[in-house]
Amino acid sequence: xxxxxxxxxxxxxxxxxxxxxxxxxxxxxxxxxxxxxxxxxxxxxxxxxxxxxxxxxxxxxxxxxxxxxxxxxxxxxxxxxxxxxxxxxxxxxxxxxxxxxxxxxxxxxxxxxxxxxxxxxxxxxxxxxxxxxxxxxxxxxxxxxxxxxxxxxxxxxxxxxxxxxxxxxxxxxxxxxxxxxxxxxxxxxxxxxxxxxxxxxxxxxxxxxxxxxxxxxxxxxxxxxxxxxxx
Numbered sequence: 294x295x296x297x298x299x300x301x302x303x304x305x306x307x308x309x310x311x312x313x314x315x316x317x318x319x320x321x322x323x324x325x326x327x328x329x330x331x332x333x334x335x336x337x338x339x340x341x342x343x344x345x346x347x348x349x350x351x352x353x354x355x356x357x358x359x360x361x362x363x364x365x366x367x368x369x370x371x372x373x374x375x376x377x378x379x380x381x382x383x384x385x386x387x388x389x390x391x392x393x394x395x396x397x398x399x400x401x402x403x404x405x406x407x408x409x410x411x412x413x414x415x416x417x418x419x420x421x422x423x424x425x426x427x428x429x430x431x432x433x434x435x436x437x438x439x440x441x442x443x444x445x446x447x448x449x450x451x452x453x454x455x456x457x458x459x460x461x462x463x464x465x466x467x468x469x470x471x472x473x474x475x476x477x478x479x480x481x482x483x484x485x486x487x488x489x490x491x492x493x494x495x496x497x498x499x500x501x502x503x504x505x506x507x508x509x510x511x512x513x514x515x516x517x518x519x520x521x522x523x524x
Contacts, residue, residue, distance in 0.1 A: 356373065356513070401509050408502050426482055458486045475511065
C-alpha cells in the first residue's frame with residue numbers, strides 16, 4: 294500500500310479514494326475543462342446573439358406607440374406626422390386637435406378625411422409639403438423622400454425633362470405634380486406626368502391628394518411596427 298502524499302493524512306487520502314470509487318460506480322463524469330472546440334462554439338454563439346441584438350436595435354421603428362402618439366408634445370407629434378406626410382405644420386395642427394388615435398393607421402384615415410373636406414387652397418398648401426419628383430436639391434428633402442426617389446442613377450437629361458414637365462404642370466394647375474412612385478424609376482414617371490398634363494384642375498388635385506395619402510400608407514407599412522404599439 295502506497296503512503297499518503299506529504300502533508301496529507303491517511304484519513305484524508307482514504308476519504309478521497311472512497312469518493313472517487315463511489316463516483317465511478319455511480320457513473321458521474323469527472324469535471325473537466327471544455328475543449329478548445331467547445332469554447333470556440335460558445336464564443337461564436339455569444340457573438341451571434343450580440344449581433345442579433347444590435348441589428349434588432351438598429352431596425353426599431355421610428356414610429357411611436359399609440360400611447361406616445363397621443364401624449365407627446367406638439368413638436369414630437371409634428372415629427373411623427375412628417376414621417377408619413379412630410380413636414381406640414383398645418384396638417385399636423387389639424388390632426389393634433391383630433392387626438393387620441395388608436396394607431397398611426399387611424400391617424401392616416403383621419404388625415405384623409407381632413408384633406409378631402411379642406412378648402413382648395415388649404416389642400417394645395419398641404420400637397421405642396423411634398424418635394425417635387427426628380428428634385429435635384431436633395432438637401433431640401435426628408436431622408437425618406439430621398440430614399441423613395443433613389444432608384445438608380447438618372448441621367449441629367451431625365452432630370453431636366455422632369456424639371457421642365459413639373460414647371461409646365463405647376464403653371465397649368467397651380468400646384469405640384471404628385472404621384473405615388475411605388476418603386477418605379479423616374480424615367481417611368483415621365484409618361485405618367487405627360488398624360489396627367491391633359492387632365493383638369495379639379496381632377497388632378499383629387500388625384501394628387503389621393504397619391505399623397507397612398508404615400509403615407511406605404512411609409513407606414515415600410516417603417517414597421519413596434520411590438521408594444523397598435524400600428
